[in-house]
Amino acid sequence: xxxxxxxxxxxxxxxxxxxxxxxxxxxxxxxxxxxxxxxxxxxxxxxxxxxxxxxxxxxxxxxxxxxxxxxxxxxxxxxxxxxxxxxxxxxxxxxxxxxxxxxxxxxxxxxxxxxxxxxxxxx
Numbered sequence: 001x002x003x004x005x006x007x008x009x010x011x012x013x014x015x016x017x018x019x020x021x022x023x024x025x026x027x028x029x030x031x032x033x034x035x036x037x038x039x040x041x042x043x044x045x046x047x048x049x050x051x052x053x054x055x056x057x058x059x060x061x062x063x064x065x066x067x068x069x070x071x072x073x074x075x076x077x078x079x080x081x082x083x084x085x086x087x088x089x090x091x092x093x094x095x096x097x098x099x100x101x102x103x104x105x106x107x108x109x110x111x112x113x114x115x116x117x118x119x120x121x122x123x
Contacts, residue, residue, distance in 0.1 A: 002026045002112045004096045009117030012086055016121075020081040022096030022114055029077040030054075033100045036070060036081045037107055038092035038119075045095065047105035049081060057103055063089070086121045093118050 008020040020036070035050035049070035051058045058070050069082040079096060094117050097110030104110070 002028075002099065004098055004112055004114035006094065006096050006114040006117040009094060009119045011120045011122060014086060014088055014121055014123055016086050017082070017084045018086065018119060020083065020094055020096075020117060020119075022079045022081075022098075024077045024079070024096075024098055024112075026077075029098075030074040032098045032112075033103045034070075034072060034079040035097045035100065035104070035110060036079075036094060037097055038090075038094045039116075040092040043092075045107050047107075048094070050100075050103045050105060051079065052103045059103060059105070061105070083119070086119075088121050088123060091119060091121045 003025040005023045033052050036048040037045045038048050039045040047061050049060045051070045067085045072079040096114040099111035100109040
């Protein structure tokens with residue numbers, strides 16, 4: 001059974017940075033396309049970034065492009081999300097998704113999810 005565990009969330013002032021991590025159990029991590037999504041209160045889960053199995057073709061939502069960077073370390077079974085120049089509207093629970101056959105921006109394409117980590121950006 002595949003498990004995903006996010007960490008690294010917290011409270012940060014606008015303009016600050018955070019680095020999220022998602023540790024994935026299982027020996028097949030290197031075969032997964034991975035992604036980050038986020039969900040603010042009262043809103044649907046939205047796409048943030050995705051990365052292919054061999055770190056090609058990272059793709060970002062327009063709202064985070066130029067500020068966030070997704071990366072992965074297949075030796076450590078971990079995917080990261082470096083978030084810089086955080087804005088108030090980045091406040092949400094951030095979820096790691098894995099197991100997609102494609103690098104997709106649709107939550108339904110990801111079979112495995114973590115429990116989420118809260119990111120709160122203050123003014």
